[in-house]
Structure formats: structure tokens, C-alpha cells
Amino acid sequence: MSDDAPPADKPIPVKKAVSLGGLCDAIVFLALPCTWLGSLGRYGWVFDLLSHFRLQYVIVCALVVIYALIRRRTWLVLISLISLLWNAQIIEAFHQTAEVADTTREKALRVMTFNVLTQNKNQTSAITHVMQTDADIVCLLEVDDSWRASLEQLRIKYPHHLEELSDGHFGIACYTRLPLKSSEVRRFSIWRLPTLVLNLDHLGRPLTFIGTHAIPPTSGQRAHEWRDQLSGIATLVAGLTGEVIVAGDLNTTPWCEGMRLLREKGGLDFRSVDPVWPPTWGLHLPMMIPIDHVLTKRGLTIQKRTLGPDMGSDHRSVTVDIVRSAP
Structure with a gap:
């Protein structure tokens, strides 16, 4: 029997936690495509389902713009800004769809x-x-x-x-x-x-x-x-x-x-x-x-x-x- 002390157990390697930046990147790359796929509604019901959330896409895109500016990612600023404007103009088209009419002629x-x-x-x-x-x-x-x-x-x-x-x-x-x-x-x-x-x-x-x-x-x-x-x-x-x-x-x-x-x-x-x-x-x-x-x-x-x-x-x-x- 050997007098040598048994080797100490090696520590089990711990997986590196996902960084906040990596999590934000994942959210960004999942969210931005939805704003564009929602415009393909006539080609599939899943795409059309994505089209309903234009208001949410505007908020998400605005947050992504801020995030991209902080991370100094010019390409992401450009893509998210275009996506924001794309959704905003779709919503704006339904802001006022008629002119004020003369309402004195008859009861509404x-x-x-x-x-x-x-x-x-x-x-x-x-x-x-x-x-x-x-x-x-x-x-x-x-x-x-x-x-x-x-x-x-x-x-x-x-x-x-x-x-x-x-x-x-x-x-x-x-x-x-x-x-x-x-x-x-x-x-x-x-x-x-x-x-x-x-x-x-x-x-x-x-x-x-x-x-x-x-x-x-x-x-x-x-x-x-x-x-x-x-x-x-x-x-x-x-x-x-x-x-x-x-x-x-x-x-x-x-x-x-x-x-x-x-x-x-x-x-x-x-x-x-x-x-x-x-x-x-x-x-x-x-x-x-x-x-x-x-x-x-x-x-x-x-x-x-x-x-x-x-x-x-x-x-x-x-x-x-x-x-x-x-x-």
C-alpha cells in the first residue's frame, strides 16, 4: 500500500454563464426578423400571425436602436432603425383614413x-x-x-x-x-x-x-x-x-x-x-x-x-x- 496521499478531486468545470450582451444579441436576432416576416402574410398563416404585432415591433426596434448605439454597432443601428420606420409607417397609414366631414346636415x-x-x-x-x-x-x-x-x-x-x-x-x-x-x-x-x-x-x-x-x-x-x-x-x-x-x-x-x-x-x-x-x-x-x-x-x-x-x-x-x- 502506498503512503502517497490520494490525489485531490479535480474541480468540475462550470459552464460560463450567458452574458447580458449575448442574451440581448439573441433577443435582437429573434425580434428583428419578425418585423419583416410579418409582411409576407399572404404566403402563409404563420407569417400573417406575426403581422399583428406592429405596435410591439415599434417599441422593440426603438430599444434595439438604443442598445446598438450603446454597443457601437453601426450595422445594427441601421437595420433596427429601418425596421422601426417600416413598422411606424404601416401604423401611420391607419392614423387618419378620412377627412373631417360637414356634420351639420344630419344627426350622426x-x-x-x-x-x-x-x-x-x-x-x-x-x-x-x-x-x-x-x-x-x-x-x-x-x-x-x-x-x-x-x-x-x-x-x-x-x-x-x-x-x-x-x-x-x-x-x-x-x-x-x-x-x-x-x-x-x-x-x-x-x-x-x-x-x-x-x-x-x-x-x-x-x-x-x-x-x-x-x-x-x-x-x-x-x-x-x-x-x-x-x-x-x-x-x-x-x-x-x-x-x-x-x-x-x-x-x-x-x-x-x-x-x-x-x-x-x-x-x-x-x-x-x-x-x-x-x-x-x-x-x-x-x-x-x-x-x-x-x-x-x-x-x-x-x-x-x-x-x-x-x-x-x-x-x-x-x-x-x-x-x-x-x-
Whole structure:
């Protein structure tokens, strides 16, 4: 037996911790490509999903510019600045989409759309908010049988209504004080989600109001159904000759492919004096996006657009005042 002392255990090498700079570099190289891939929405649903977060991309790109300046990386300053400006100009295009019209000729038509959230525990406050807004046309989304009793106030207030409450998270109800000529429930795509169509009289002219709730495009199949639903609505609108209003939770941001279909194929547009990019969904999330909209056709202009307060839903209500543009 040897008298030599046993060799001491060698220390186990510890992997070097990731540096803050390396982590920032990784975030930068992941974030910047998203701002550009989001512009390829017509070529794939994943790309289109990335297009929804333009507001967040502006903030991220601004932070990257600051980071690149601190690290003295001229090439990164240039790329991030271009990316920032690219996203900012996309948002700016929807800041004001109509000029102020002469509103002295006739009373504005007030339209409200509100995704109240099926499991909203604050139904009383939500309906009170709707009642106090006193819109001429109200479109409520995610109303199911649990909302039936709460909706009675609206049935009393408004002489005409159309409800489809049996479709769970895609239940929908419309109420109006305008003269109602006819109404119907239309279903597009194989999911057959309800879209309400009301043929109204607006100051002596025919007006078609379409209320809808599009399926979220969060997978390949859902994105396909989402496009079919929006495309079907666009085809319906394209065949109408009178004034048209489309409102609801479209699960569509102003700059995504679905909105392009509605605007180009259906002839719809925002025509809004106020910006349409402020977020309406995800009130307490960093990924807040504008997906609740009112679009018009045939010379109708939105002179005022207001977002409602937190009423227990993950959406804010959208209320607009609409007037006819001068011929």
C-alpha cells in the first residue's frame, strides 16, 4: 500500500454563464426578423400571425436602436432603425383614413360593437355601459344563454333585435332603433359561425349592417376558416349596392391579410377621422392588438371613434359616430 496521499478531486468545470450582451444579441436576432416576416402574410398563416404585432415591433426596434448605439454597432443601428420606420409607417397609414366631414346636415349614426366575453362575471356593468352609450345599432359578441336575462334591458330599449345565442363563444346579438326591413343569419366556412345581416332604413336610404365574430387564426386550419369567413363577408358586401357597415370582433388587425381581403375584395374601408390602431384586445397583456373594428362602404365616414373602459371583458367596446360624406 502506498503512503502517497490520494490525489485531490479535480474541480468540475462550470459552464460560463450567458452574458447580458449575448442574451440581448439573441433577443435582437429573434425580434428583428419578425418585423419583416410579418409582411409576407399572404404566403402563409404563420407569417400573417406575426403581422399583428406592429405596435410591439415599434417599441422593440426603438430599444434595439438604443442598445446598438450603446454597443457601437453601426450595422445594427441601421437595420433596427429601418425596421422601426417600416413598422411606424404601416401604423401611420391607419392614423387618419378620412377627412373631417360637414356634420351639420344630419344627426350622426352611432354604432357600438362589444365582445363582452362569455364568462364575464360583471354582466350588469357591461350591459349598463351599453345602455348608457345609447347607440343606434349595437352588436354584442360572445353572448350565450347565460346572458339571456341580462339582455332583456336591450330588448326593451330597442324595437328591433336579432339574436343567435346558442353558438357558445361565437354567440352574437344585434339591436337597433332604425326601421328594420329584414334580417337573416348567414354562415360562412365549414365552421358555420353566425354572421347577422340587418337590412335597415337610414334617413330614407337602404343600409345593410353586418355583425360578425371571426374565428382566431391561431393554427393552419383555423387560419383557413378565418380567411374563408372574411372572404365570404367580403363577397356578400361586394354584391350590395347600398350603404354598408361591417362591425365586430374580426380577430384582424388593420395591417394583416384578412383585413386586406375585406378592404380590397369587399370595397370596405375604415374611413375614420380618428386612428384605428389603438388596441382593443388584451387589456392587461403586453401583446395588446386592435382586432375590434367598424368598417364602412358607400360614402359613410366615421367622425368619432371611442374605446370603452374595462368592463370585465378582455376586449374594449368600440363606439363610432358615422355620417354621410358630401357628394
